[in-house]
Amino acid sequence: MPPISFHRPWKTGLGWASGLSAKEELMANTASAKKATRKIAARTEVNKSRRSRMRTFVRKVEEAITAGDHAVAVAALKAAEPEIVRASQKGIVHANVAARKVSRLNSRVKALQA
Secondary structure (H helix, E strand, O other): OOOOOOOOHHHOOOOOOOOOOHHHHHHOOOHHHHHHHHHHHHHHHHHHHHHHHHHHHHHHHHHHHHHOOHHHHHHHHHHHHHHHHHHHHOOOOOHHHHHHHHHHHHHHHHHHHO
């Protein structure tokens, strides 16, 4: 005898479910839970964007350090530091992580000068 299947094909977004995604249909039962799911998805997109932006600025500093160009590295660090701090304020990275990143980048840029 085959095992009992608990699959519910009417809950997969193909039927009567008023425009909600399959994830919302299967997980959220109340209107507030559905709204919370939508809000979480929206915040996740914003957070991804902020994290990516921060990483881009950090990468520019690291590329300048690798190239050995002190002036460009200083300018890139000056632009990256507010982005890293902003990411920590928005909860994208922990405050200590942000401080550590800024400190390590700063010491590497300073080492180029010597």
